[in-house]
Amino acid sequence: MLKSSLGAAAVALAAVYALVVVPAEGQMTTMINGSVYASYGILALSLALIWGYGGILSFGQAAFFGLGGYAYAIAALNLGNTWAALVIAVALAGASAAVLGYFMFWGRISDVYLGVITLTVSLILYRFLNQTAGDEWTIGSAPLGGFNGIPSTPILTLPGLPDEPLSPEQIYVLAMGALFVGYLACKLLVATHFGRVVVSIRENEMRAELLGYDARLYKLGLFTFAGALAGIGGVLFANCVFVSPNMFNLQTNGQLIIWVIVGGLGTLAGPVIGCFLLLMLATFLGTVHQGGGTNWFDPNLVLGVLLTLVVVALRKGLLPLAIAGFDAIAARRGQRGRLARAADPLVCEPQAE
């Protein structure tokens, strides 16, 4: 009880910092980086949900991130209405997840095979979009742009004012806001009966079936929701960077797995924290690497070593480690308190605390 209220307080504090303090400080680089981190954070959240709670290891979750981004860019260029494009993009990402999920779950595919299939789908999209350079590859008035993607992705506008694109600060607040709302939505979802059934399926799929729950249907629902969530991340990414085939590539998918593992599989906040920390570290290492003229190390090498350390030494990831540390301190405090009271004959056990 105490732990969950402390967790809620920490999330609320983080939200105040990200949504009030950072915009008030007005550091443009922080906000631009923050927008990118938040859009990736939503992607991390989507994998945290399906892998950590549903036991579905999608190695190609970035496919829905990329599809969301591309669908947004293409719809916005064609329709001119960016909010309609957002709705279309999220719906398309969710629908794609539903179609892929249908074939996987009704085909009873799970474990590593599911990872391979999802990664393959993502890499096929990557390959496909990479070769869409040239005038013949346009959808309506949107050129797909091959390797370069769609740099002319329209920015979301103020609602009702189609000619006023949001400023980078507003995009930042929108992206961070979406991350927190997404987190709360996932948190609520896992607390519902649906969420409990999903966890029970992760625990023992056959038992859940024998109790009358059609595991395929529940997994499909979860996968579709997570696909739509990843799509929201993709739309925000399109608004703070632009869409390109790299959204689908192996590096994006691999990083995503690393964020979840480092942050803590089986939690929702952990993977988002992992995503932010590792992206910040990568940005920092990149700055050192380029700015200081020190080209004797590769930032990716540092990240690789870090991941290895986490997998070998921490196993469960950062957030579970922090929670375990908190528990240990609380337990020691409680014990010391009891010992102190026991040692002091004048102190009576309080009747009610």
Next chain:
Amino acid sequence: MTEALILEARGLTMRFGGVTAVDGVDLKVRPGELRCLIGPNGAGKSTFFKMLSGQLRPSAGDVVFKGISLVGLPASRIARLGIGIKTQVPSVFNGLTVAAGVTLAARRSLPPMLARARTDETLARIGIGRLRDRLVGELAHGQRQLVELAMVLAPQPDLVLLDEPAAGMTADEVSRLADLVVELTRSSAVIIVEHDMQFIRRIARDVTVFNCGRVLAEGPAGQVLADQRVKDVYLGKEAA
């Protein structure tokens, strides 16, 4: 016998490659009946259960439950029709608490408040109320058997399949289980696979003996257990 049947298996057959695990089994069960399935290891009892519960699709034959053919239906649908199964190796949610698992089972057919009440009622009935907040993965084998039984009974199925429920239980637990199984027949039909002859003699009314995937004998417990062929099968002599 004019009474309606709750379950009827006709020529139920399961082949795995060249091996026929269950070979043309017919079985009729009336509502509220308690039927014991016995037979040596490998006789096809668990395979038969798996076909009834939808874990395996029969190679041939048909199973009709409350007038509906179960062949080809997914396990979840069969469970919703009212068949609950306790598997041979306890199949439970190790990562959940006892109460959470049982509530999940009850919740399928009940709104939240009623599901919680049903959980309390079921845990009390099976006598594991004190375990309600324990993680299932931490419990002893016999206790996990009881937790699984609670999950099976919580939705109040019309037909309960119990595959070796007494395995790994203490004498006390076995005795309580026997009472429970008998009491269960007031609301459900029960088919039970068990090796413990003491347990069988205590609860059994009708016994069906499986051997080599076929029904070897069927009838009232006393009569069947006295049958020379059944004795031969259990003593390891070749019956055929």
